[in-house]
Amino acid sequence: MAKGSAAMAAAVVVLVALLCAPAAGELERLEHPAKNDGSLSVLVVGDWGRKGTYNQSRVAEQMGKVGEQLDIDFVISTGDNFYENGLTGTDDQAFEQSFTDIYTAKSLQKPWYLVLGNHDYRGDVLAQLSPVLQKIDSRFICKRSFIVNAEIVDFFFVDTTPFQLKYWTHPKDDHYDWRGVAPREKYLANLLKDLDEAIKKSTATWKIAVGHHTMRSVSDHGDTEELLKLLLPVLQANGVNFYINGHDHCLEHISSKDRLTSI
Template sequence: MEMAISVKIAVMFLFILQGVRASPRPAAKMDKIRFLALGDWGGLPFSPYTTPVEKSTAQQMGVVAETMGIDFILSLGDNFYYSGVNDITDNRFQETFEEIFSAKSLKDVPWYVIAGNHDHSGNVTAQIKYSKVSKRWNFPHYYYDLNFTIAGSNTTITILMLDTVLLCGNSDDFLGMEPEAPKDYHMANTQLEWVEEKLKASRSDFLIVAGHYPVWSIAEHGPTKCLVQKLYPLLAQYRVSAYFCGHDHNLQFIQDDNGIGYVLSGAGNFMEYSIKHKTHVPKDWLKFFYADISSLGGFVYVEIIPEQMIITYIEARGKSLYQTTIPRRSGR
């Protein structure tokens, strides 16, 4: 299903959130799960510590949260440009995060966070520790899982939050260098083993994996060779529903022959047009690409009901750009 919809449509139902290992917050009662996915939103390392794109994107996220309802936000890495944070008292937490995503509708919404390559240029441990400072910042470990159940049904959702920098190595955007190898092979292999164990054991109706680097992308960075080699076979083998990522600064939806949806949402701070790697992705896989450099950014809104996951791409001026659906997994 592909169609444009208005983001002003009010959502009338509620959902229940259960078993989220990253947060001890009490469950709310709802009959669907709704979240935003946003990557590469990390402002600037100098005053005013933000960009017009980040501010506009944050404002529209607040509008969507108020009109459609959201229950959490997936933060897909590159949370603080260009070199992460120094320590837990770094003013970037306030000036790039707390003071920008400040709409009333976002105040009590939990963020589930992973690190990107720019975060790894700083102190990721400090970002993890910030979970004890901010009531909405949830970053319990470099990689972790989230588990949800929709009330009134037995529909379950699992999201595996990965650290693709530890898995594949860091990259240098300014030199155009892509990750070549992990810094610590033991740590990389331990995470990969954890991923496979979780995927193999999962009986969830919707199984999502999220990381910073894309598996597939047609833009500046393109496919991440390490993930294509190591992660992609696991996504296919265990019939993952979708893979969410950032890294390239635009919006993309790619769907492979197995039906796995690749949701790239990297337009939270910059918007860059590039189709440099278009020939590196099978041409019939690309379903949607948006990188209007005059745009003020964008993000993804996801609603999961028992039958399907509905994915909507929204630009910062409020226009719905593209919508698609992924069905509930069968034959588990």
């Protein structure tokens, strides 16, 4: 009898998990309501996980001040959340040293929605995606590709590292954690299909894409050809307003005749 009850309980847990999970071929969608007046304020930061060094602590201090002035709703991270090689596991102290212990301002105690960067892929990616980290710090919401609906705007977070062929063919001495991604061609095809369908369904006034790698850039890394060839057409065809990225450690605002702005 006890075995039967246990089996039934396990079946219920599995059923609940299936009902709560996004359907196959759909990006996970998170809801984050705008303010009562319909407005929304966010901070965007990228390439930050330095255990407080390289001016990370100073930037965090200013983020706290600006966050209070703007009464921000949440923070967006464009990836490279932990240098140099991501996290080693869910018990890696770098999580607290680079995140919890740094972003301590009251205004920054809001949800952080994060994508992965190439440096994150050089560590234990599954650890960084694990819900265990949310138990340590509930602000940390990191996924591969997903949607944050904030009523007036849909943010489409895109996992851009697998697009870059050089990470697959010329890793040099760097290790990349492709669990859950390989084979590359199938992963990208499914991601682009799911993204295209998700943007088409969006009824938000603004549609904003977020990724780690540059689409266009006049700085160190330059343009990312794979994104221009594969991702840009999907964003353009569906009227995405602009694309926010990290990777280049500078501030750029690029607009073009093809109507997609890159920040």
